[in-house]
Amino acid sequence: MNYQSPLRDFQFVLHELLQVPSMMQSCGQSEFDADTIDQVLTTAGQFASEVIAPLNAAGDQHGCIMAAPGVVQTPPGFKQAYDEYTRNGWHGLACSAEFGGQGFPSVVDSAVTEMFGGANMAWSAYPGMSHATYVNVAANGSAEQKALYLPKIASGEWAGTMCLTEPNAGTDLGLLRTRAVLQPDGTYSISGTKIFISGGEQDLTENVMHLVLARMPSSPQGVKGISLFIVPKFIPDASGGVGPRNAVTCGSIEHKLGIHGNSTCTMNFDGATGWLLGEAERGLAGMFVQMNYMRVLVGVTAIGVMEAAYQKALAYAKERLQGRVAGAKPSDQGADPIAGHADVRRMLLTQKANVEGARALALWTSQLSDLQRLHPDAAKRTEAGEMLGLLTPVVKALASDLGVESTLLAMQVFGGHGYIRENGVEQHLRDVRIIGLYEGTNGVQAMDLLGRKVLGDHGQRMNALLDMAGAFAETCTPRKAMREFAEPLAQLVADVRQLTAELVGASANDPHASGAAAVPYLRLVGHLALAWTWARMAEVSINKSESTDPIYASKIATARFYFQRILPQTAALRAEIRAGSSALMEPALDLL
Incomplete structure (x- = not known):
């Protein structure tokens, strides 16, 4: 089956939980009302299910090919789908009207991004990366650079990439060797090799704007000496159109586990002409604008992707007859649908709790970026930015980990049929696995959360999150219908607050304390955020208990499942964190 947009769930989260139309009105943009947002969601869902989802399996099997040296062909149908996407204006959805976009809030754009990623992750990565370059240039570019490049990205005529990684420099970008030499005309000659470049070369657009990290000869070693450059595939001419070919070529396409329809390239820069983006030797800070955007995006x-896998598993479980369910009515078919078996329900409800909880959390995080940019109160903008920074690594790492875990459960629901290509689940598993690796591995995200965001300010930002979740729990506890959610949330808030204080103290005495605790700590904070999110969704649904809309009963039931069957995992996480670093660091290397 092809992916179908969970439209009603998006409406629940955007309109009822997050109250996006009211937020936009308070920010002076009342034109983005519920009806307008719903029109976008409906049309995006149709494009996802009717245009790009049918290309998903075929694109995986065909993959991208090197048609000639340096010439990449995307799978059949990708170019036609991209052209339709461009004609319909999707590229400009969240771009400023100043540059030809429609100016929709990031939270709506994230909902649309989820649909396109669920329908066809490989295809959606092309426009996704391009918009990330738009975000970067909009934040760091000169007026001339914005005027030249942003309308081209917003229209979809040109694409964009992010060129960081080198064969010898991955997470430690201070080791990069790509050089930028100033030329008499003020441009730079860029030389070096970048690897793992998503969409580095393709046949979808007439030009590609590469954003490249490089070092000037006079700059210091390490990350403080890195600058950021715009290096287009074709140098723009005097009218802003496509001019002569630049000295940048695709050396090869990576052969990888999944997302075969996305061209992941090795890019060679052989004295290519580039232009400085932002300040010299401030390139890493400039690139982090794009990376942080991409972390939420991925x-x-x-x-x-886990929504798509869940849809397949649920449909299969309702149709597949196997065994008799205890207490079920007699059936002349001799067997019952496996969806009635307790363990299959456990797997289905785990997927449902993961995907719906993570969706609401991620959309709230995207809403924070809107509040940071648009809220009329400067203090509120600062507060939203602080919370966005705290949650960005959580959303990236938690969602990608849950994506793998949930897709594995979908495969398990299918049994042996889940291992077969024709059913599509194994492709979802291969595709989603990359998200825990790129834009900074999940271990890096965990160290960012604990080492920089929590220990860096002695837990102040984390305490702000705990205060909000704790205040919600305190307000809801007196209500009998909310007690089953509010009380365990309040206890978890207290547990995380105590554990965070312990880690602040331990890190002062043990250099390995944060590294040993980082990954389970991020997962623990992820559960805190999910528990608060599910409690909030339960409250909305309880307040609508008289409605005949089934979504409210479904939300309450899933929240109850999450609190009773998933949240207890936090006890094991707390024990793991408190075990410290000794068991990790004491064994000699030859004992590993």
């Missing part, structure tokens, strides 16, 4: 994409 987390959202992981949610889309």
